[in-house]
Each structure stands twice: as structure tokens, then as C-alpha cells.
Amino acid sequence: MWPFYRSCPEISFSSVESEYDFIVVGGGTAGAVVANRLSAHGGAKVLLVERGPVADSWASRVPLLSSDFASDGSRTRKVLSVPQNSIGRSVELFTGSVLGGTSRINQMIYTRDVPAEYDAWRDAGNPGWGWDDMKPYFLKSEQALYDCDARVHGTKGTMIEWSNQTSTCFEFPGFSYVTEASHKLGLPWIEDLNSSDHPIIGCGALHFTRDQNQHRSSTYHAFLPFDLVVKRSSVLHILTNTEVAKLDVELTSMDVNDRSRVKGVVIKVRNSNEKKTIRIRRDVVLCAGPFGSPQILMLSGIGPASHLQEKGVPVIKNLPAVGSNLQDHFGVSVGFSVPMSHSLPSLEKRPWLFIIELIKYLFFGTGMLLAPVVQLVLFASSSMLDDDGRPKEITETKMETRLPDIEIMPMAYDSPEHPEKSRGMFSFLNVLLHPKSRGTVRLNSSDPSDSLIIDPKYLSNPNDYAPLRSSLKLTLRIREKMVEQGYPLGDFGSGVPEGEDDASLDKFISGKRNRTTYHYSSTCRMGPDNGKEDGGVVNEELLVHGFANLRVADSSIFPWILGTHLQAPTVAVAEKCADMILSKLFQERST
The missing domain is CATH 3.50.50.60 (FAD/NAD(P)-binding domain)
Incomplete structure (x- = not known):
């Protein structure tokens, strides 16, 4: 191998x-x-x-x-x-x-x-x-x-030359609960996220650029x-x-x-x-x-x-x-506590577990070293969600005319810029797919080794808030369906918005749990x-x-x-x- x-x-x-x-x-x-x-x-x-x-x-x-x-x-x-x-x-x-x-x-x-x-x-x-x-x-x-x-x-x-593959099974139990919760909310399962023949809005397993030996x-x-x-x-x-x-x-x-x-x-x-x-x-x-x-x-x-x-x-x-015209997918993380074994930080907290995972990877090409922090994703259009974040009753034809403007990435890890690592965490990174805000890259000096002056101007266009509000509400509805199934998603202090009114959601969006997604x-x-x-x-x-x-x-x-x-x-x-x-x-x- x-x-x-x-x-x-x-x-x-x-x-x-x-x-x-x-x-x-x-x-x-x-x-x-x-x-x-x-x-x-x-x-x-x-x-x-x-x-x-x-x-x-x-x-x-x-x-x-x-x-x-x-x-x-x-x-x-x-x-x-x-x-x-x-x-x-x-x-x-x-x-x-x-x-x-x-x-x-x-x-x-x-x-x-x-x-x-x-x-x-x-x-x-x-x-x-x-x-x-x-x-x-x-x-x-x-x-x-x-x-x-x-x-x-x-x-x-x-x-x-360039290999990619899908994950054959979910490494952490939270992902299975997400798929069932999405189904109960009316979001279809997307068999192939890269196929134009399948729904463009719904939940699907991601493809990863790993080769036949499970290497990057x-x-x-x-x-x-x-x-x-x-x-x-x-x-x-x-x-x-x-x-x-x-x-x-x-x-x-x-x-x-x-x-x-x-x-x-x-x-x-x-x-x-x-x-x-x-x-x-x-x-x-x-x-x-x-x-x-x-x-x-x-x-x-x-x-x-x-x-x-x-x-x-x-x-x-x-x-x-x-x-000019610098754009990035701005992300906002909602986080919940879960048992440590359900989250990636368990590798850091339990050295013996890392040894087991290393053996699984070297000999079988499986396990946590495949980087299963995120394994599936949800795409949605904020125009198709009601005021509570639930998908509206809408025909398949109309669904295909709505381009996704939000992406929700469930992660067996805390996903803000500065993650919580002392406990098990399961989070949802809410990603703004079509930001209106635009930033700049400028020179600090004429020296090529000098650092750049980069201003993404996140949320400088107020129109960027509305899709993120809808995404946060949808995330909370997914959380409710996961809890109904018996999955232990616990509240984690500042990991969730204080309320679902616009002021509370906007405060959360511009708070401490936002980040770049490195998509410049x-x-x-x-x-x-x-x-x-x-x-x-x-x-x-x-x-x-x-x-x-x-x-x-x-x-x-x-x-x-x-x-x-x-x-x-x-x-x-x-x-x-x-x-x-x-x-x-x-x-x-x-x-």
C-alpha cells in the first residue's frame, strides 16, 4: 500500500x-x-x-x-x-x-x-x-x-493523471444522522454532486482527490x-x-x-x-x-x-x-458538543488511538488519516426556505431553476477560525456561495518579498447577511431532526445564535465564529x-x-x-x- x-x-x-x-x-x-x-x-x-x-x-x-x-x-x-x-x-x-x-x-x-x-x-x-x-x-x-x-x-x-474518489462509509456517526435529518426536512439525496443530471439542491457525499493508494x-x-x-x-x-x-x-x-x-x-x-x-x-x-x-x-x-x-x-x-474584485466564500460555524469518540480531536487526546488509526491507514487504507473531517455537504437556495429555515413545498422544475447560494458543511470538528479542541465537537460551517462583497489585494511596497495588503471586505455589502441567516436557520432545523433521532448534540456556550430574529443572527454572523474558507x-x-x-x-x-x-x-x-x-x-x-x-x-x- x-x-x-x-x-x-x-x-x-x-x-x-x-x-x-x-x-x-x-x-x-x-x-x-x-x-x-x-x-x-x-x-x-x-x-x-x-x-x-x-x-x-x-x-x-x-x-x-x-x-x-x-x-x-x-x-x-x-x-x-x-x-x-x-x-x-x-x-x-x-x-x-x-x-x-x-x-x-x-x-x-x-x-x-x-x-x-x-x-x-x-x-x-x-x-x-x-x-x-x-x-x-x-x-x-x-x-x-x-x-x-x-x-x-x-x-x-x-x-x-488526477485521481478522485468518494468515501465508502462515514467515519463518524454524526454524518449518518445528518443525511436522515436532511431527508426528513425534504432535501433530496444527490447521488453525484458533479453530475448535471442530478438535483443541484440537496445533500450528497463529497468526492476527494485521493489516489488508488489513498494518498493525497x-x-x-x-x-x-x-x-x-x-x-x-x-x-x-x-x-x-x-x-x-x-x-x-x-x-x-x-x-x-x-x-x-x-x-x-x-x-x-x-x-x-x-x-x-x-x-x-x-x-x-x-x-x-x-x-x-x-x-x-x-x-x-x-x-x-x-x-x-x-x-x-x-x-x-x-x-x-x-x-480588485477579490471574493471569498465567507463561512459561519455553528457548533455542538458530542462524545469525544465522535470527533476528530479524539486523535490528539488519545495517543493510543492514533497508533491504531496509523495501522488502519498503512495496511488497509482506511480510518481517520483519510481526513474525514467533512464527508458530505448540503446545498440549498435561500429563496426556497421559509422564515423558519425549512425547505418550502416546491416542484422539482422550480428547484432546478434556483441556483444554490448557501452550502452547509457538517464537520466532525469545530470549524471556526479558532476551534474548540478540549472536547468532542460536531459543527456546521455555513458558507455564503455568492457574496456581493468584494475586496482588494494591494502592494505594501515595490519589494517582491514584502507582505501584501489584503482586504477581503467581508460583509461590506449588507445583502450578504440574508442568505447566511437562512442558512443558520436551516442548520438549527437539521440539529432538531438529529436530536429527534437520538443523537447527543449538546449546546456549547457561544456555539449557537442567541435567537432566530435578524438582530441575533446578524450578531452571530459577525461574531467570533466566522472565518475564511480559503476560496479566493x-x-x-x-x-x-x-x-x-x-x-x-x-x-x-x-x-x-x-x-x-x-x-x-x-x-x-x-x-x-x-x-x-x-x-x-x-x-x-x-x-x-x-x-x-x-x-x-x-x-x-x-x-
């Missing part, structure tokens, strides 16, 4: 070549995919530059131990937000800083969202981004390791394995612990559309002043994430002119939307450049407006945040970006 692993081979800073066809900046969730695809065909030379390390160890492959909340934090970039007026404190924001990025530290959840979300992207002025356009890119790299519909999931083929299947493990990188060593170079100081932009362009070109990338060793400029023959692809990608653009003089001037960065192109997006959003902060940064080919060979491919390009977990859509964006680049390359070579 536990084969021998070899870490991805790297090159040293001193041995990096002076010129490449493609430079991929950021080797995270998206960058690992783009580097794989661009180096697979045509002999093009690719340099992948990653800010973090490889950091490949035994523990980094174990699902539970590799999650950020259970790790030493060495693979995570943590930034404290500016103080949030709505909640009275700053929030610690996490992203992966390692090969594979956030796919190395997240909860491994694989969800795609519903087709109507992508069709809305297309209809907002982004041709080629509807569901029918995107579906092939989900299937391209997916290896579904369970009995499923091959029309919906990738199950076979020569280009299958990050994009690093899936797309940059040792044998592949060795085989492509003549065309694919991977450079870690390296920052991009800025892009070297050629203002006088020979492009027929009068667009500027990036002619080089200035890189530097982290925690050092050693720099060099690498020339580029074709494209630079920014995959540095929703914080890193706008940071690199702004360091290069591409962004809001007034902000760049304030930080002493020469303005190359005034593009106000860079670093839209800081380099796709759409037309209207010269304002709410405009676009990239076009439908993911080219930065005004540039012929500078693209962005990560969750920062989402026109607005999707109503789902962002890992799988980010990989699909990377697949589509690489396909567009290669199609252009092959077309040029054939003429």
Missing part, C-alpha cells in the same frame, strides 16, 4: 538557462498542470518558477497529516488581512506555497459547480467559457476511482511525478524557492494588434538579493494564485496607476481591475477592460489586456467566484489555458 517515492528533481538557480519558450510563474494547483501540458508536445522549453519548496515527505502525502491545520505550516503562505470592520478583527488568509500549491494543504474536495454558472460566465462576454466548453477540461485529467457514469467523469485514457493526489503528485520530470529534463526545468521580482516589458511592440510584449522575467532567490533576467521566446503564464498573480502584475507596473505611483512603481499600463478568486478577472476597478484584467484567451504574450491561469481569472470549491475549476482553467497556447503554437508551425 505504501510504495517508495522520489521527489520531483529540480534545477539550481545557477544552472537556469538564459532563455525559454515558456515561463510558468507559480507551480501551484494550476501551474503544475500548465507546465506538464506545455512540456508534453513540440519540444518547447519550459521553465516553472515556484516561490515555495518541493517539501515532499511521507507526512505530506497522508491526507490528514498534510492538511494545513494538522501540519507544521511550512507549505503554507499565511497573510493577515487588514482589520475587517464588519467582524472587528483581522483574518488569517492561507494559500499553498509549495509545488502543488493549495492542492497540497486543502481538504481535497473535488466539486465542479453546476452548468448554469459557467454559462453565465460565457453570457457575461467571455465566449468559449460555457459549460459545454469547460466540461471536456474537467474530464481530460480526471481519473474517477469509483463506479460512475463515464459521460460525467473521466475514467480512462492516456492523459489521465495533489497536482504536484499528479502532474509532476519524478519519472515524468526526469523524462522531460531537456525541455522542462523546475526552479523552487525563487521569487519573481517583476516582468521585463517591451513597450514598443511589433504585434499587429499594437499590444506590448513581455521579453523577460526577473527572478530572485528567496531571502537573497541574487537576481537574473530570463528571456522569453513565446508566453509567460502567471499561475501564482489570487494573491501572487496580481502582485506580480503590479510589481511590473501593470495595475491601478494611482496605487503604483504611490508605491514608487513606474506605470507600464493602467489596468484598474488588477488586484477574481483579482485578475476575465472580462472587458472598462477602465474601472470592476472591469476585466484578461480576455477570453486569458491574455492580459494590452499584451500579446502575457497570460494568467488560476482562480484569479474567475469573472466572479463560483458557488463551489475551487480546486477542480482551477485545474480546468489551467487545462484550457494550456490547450489554447498549444493550439496557437501548432497552428503557427503548420502554416
Whole structure:
């Protein structure tokens, strides 16, 4: 069950070549995919530059131990937000800083969202981004390791890398009570959360990116394995612990559309002043994430002119939307006490239990080390709930016309920013799927190593409260049905709202049990450049407006945040970006 692993081979800073066809900046969730695809065909030379390390160890492959909340934090970039007026404190924001990025530290959840979300992207002025356009890119790299519909999931083929699977049973008893409670409330069971043929509102088991050996299947493990990188060593170079100081932009362009070109990338060793400029023959692809990608653009003089001037960065192109439109799925946790054995903290409180679970994992691929903190999820539309949070009597046809705007994640763990670990806890994280609030990412200085100024502006739009109120009421109705079944959910002090009136719920929403869900997006959003902060940064080919060979491919390009977990859509964006680049390359070579 536990084969021998070899870490991805790297090159040293001193041995990096002076010129490449493609430079991929950021080797995270998206960058690992783009580097794989661009180096697979045509002999093009690719340099992948990653800010973090490889950091490949035994523990980094174990699902539970590799999650950020259970790790030493060495693979995570943590930034404290500016103080949030709505909640009275700053929030610690996490992203992966390692090969594979956030796919190395997240909860491994694989969800795609519903087709109507992508069709809305297309209809907002982004041709080629509807569901029918995107579906092939989900299937391209997916290896579904369970009995499923091959029309919906990738199950076979020569280009299958990224594994996912469902849990065959619930590790903690609370989850079974949740499914029964949901049924009694009239929420249907969703057989496949990623199928457009099944209800989009209801309760369903989650899919997780784990491979056939029950190891974490990050994009690093899936797309940059040792044998592949060795085989492509003549065309694919991977450079870690390296920052991009800025892009070297050629203002006088020979492009027929009068667009500027990036002619080089200035890189530097982290925690050092050693720099060099690498020339580029074709494209630079920014995959540095929703914080890193706008940071690199702004360091290069591409962004809001007034902000760049304030930080002493020469303005190359005034593009106000860079670093604007930041969105995240704001979450509010309702928590209850349960027997310690029904909750994940039992592993910490009972060392002998950890040994048993380790044996179960090593020899049978089962148990708590699979990270069963969350195993199922509920999606609902606040417009379909009555004033008490109960689902209304509504026809199936009408149900399909209501997009979910709230998600409830039951967890065998306390789920606010600062969880209670001294007792057994079962909680419900109420997630706002379509926030109206939008924040910003801004430079602190022109130093690429300096921290960023990040302001998510949580709850700054008052319209974000109503869906969360409905979600909290639905959670309390689920709790009632679980107690009716005999499940011992006990009150935990401040873990529940004081009442169900709007004032009490709003006080709870903006209180101490809220958090980020680490789903950051839209800081380099796709759409037309209207010269304002709410405009676009990239076009439908993911080219930065005004540039012929500078693209962005990560969750920062989402026109607005999707109503789902962002890992799988980010990989699909990377697949589509690489396909567009290669199609252009092959077309040029054939003429």
C-alpha cells in the first residue's frame, strides 16, 4: 500500500538557462498542470518558477497529516488581512506555497459547480467559457476511482493523471444522522454532486482527490511525478524557492494588434538579493494564485496607476481591475458538543488511538488519516426556505431553476477560525456561495518579498447577511431532526445564535465564529477592460489586456467566484489555458 517515492528533481538557480519558450510563474494547483501540458508536445522549453519548496515527505502525502491545520505550516503562505470592520478583527488568509500549491494543504474536495454558472460566465462576454466548453477540461485529467457514469467523469485514457474518489462509509456517526435529518426536512439525496443530471439542491457525499493508494493526489503528485520530470529534463526545468521580482516589458511592440510584449522575467532567490533576467521566446503564464498573480502584475507596473505611483512603481499600463474584485466564500460555524469518540480531536487526546488509526491507514487504507473531517455537504437556495429555515413545498422544475447560494458543511470538528479542541465537537460551517462583497489585494511596497495588503471586505455589502441567516436557520432545523433521532448534540456556550430574529443572527454572523474558507478568486478577472476597478484584467484567451504574450491561469481569472470549491475549476482553467497556447503554437508551425 505504501510504495517508495522520489521527489520531483529540480534545477539550481545557477544552472537556469538564459532563455525559454515558456515561463510558468507559480507551480501551484494550476501551474503544475500548465507546465506538464506545455512540456508534453513540440519540444518547447519550459521553465516553472515556484516561490515555495518541493517539501515532499511521507507526512505530506497522508491526507490528514498534510492538511494545513494538522501540519507544521511550512507549505503554507499565511497573510493577515487588514482589520475587517464588519467582524472587528483581522483574518488569517492561507494559500499553498509549495509545488502543488493549495492542492497540497486543502481538504481535497473535488466539486465542479453546476452548468448554469459557467454559462453565465460565457453570457457575461467571455465566449468559449460555457459549460459545454469547460466540461471536456474537467474530464481530460480526471481519473474517477469509483463506479460512475463515464459521460460525467473521466475514467480512462492516456492523459489521465488526477485521481478522485468518494468515501465508502462515514467515519463518524454524526454524518449518518445528518443525511436522515436532511431527508426528513425534504432535501433530496444527490447521488453525484458533479453530475448535471442530478438535483443541484440537496445533500450528497463529497468526492476527494485521493489516489488508488489513498494518498493525497495533489497536482504536484499528479502532474509532476519524478519519472515524468526526469523524462522531460531537456525541455522542462523546475526552479523552487525563487521569487519573481517583476516582468521585463517591451513597450514598443511589433504585434499587429499594437499590444506590448513581455521579453523577460526577473527572478530572485528567496531571502537573497541574487537576481537574473530570463528571456522569453513565446508566453509567460502567471499561475501564482489570487494573491501572487496580481502582485506580480503590479510589481511590473501593470495595475491601478494611482496605487503604483504611490508605491514608487513606474506605470507600464493602467489596468484598474488588477488586484480588485477579490471574493471569498465567507463561512459561519455553528457548533455542538458530542462524545469525544465522535470527533476528530479524539486523535490528539488519545495517543493510543492514533497508533491504531496509523495501522488502519498503512495496511488497509482506511480510518481517520483519510481526513474525514467533512464527508458530505448540503446545498440549498435561500429563496426556497421559509422564515423558519425549512425547505418550502416546491416542484422539482422550480428547484432546478434556483441556483444554490448557501452550502452547509457538517464537520466532525469545530470549524471556526479558532476551534474548540478540549472536547468532542460536531459543527456546521455555513458558507455564503455568492457574496456581493468584494475586496482588494494591494502592494505594501515595490519589494517582491514584502507582505501584501489584503482586504477581503467581508460583509461590506449588507445583502450578504440574508442568505447566511437562512442558512443558520436551516442548520438549527437539521440539529432538531438529529436530536429527534437520538443523537447527543449538546449546546456549547457561544456555539449557537442567541435567537432566530435578524438582530441575533446578524450578531452571530459577525461574531467570533466566522472565518475564511480559503476560496479566493477574481483579482485578475476575465472580462472587458472598462477602465474601472470592476472591469476585466484578461480576455477570453486569458491574455492580459494590452499584451500579446502575457497570460494568467488560476482562480484569479474567475469573472466572479463560483458557488463551489475551487480546486477542480482551477485545474480546468489551467487545462484550457494550456490547450489554447498549444493550439496557437501548432497552428503557427503548420502554416
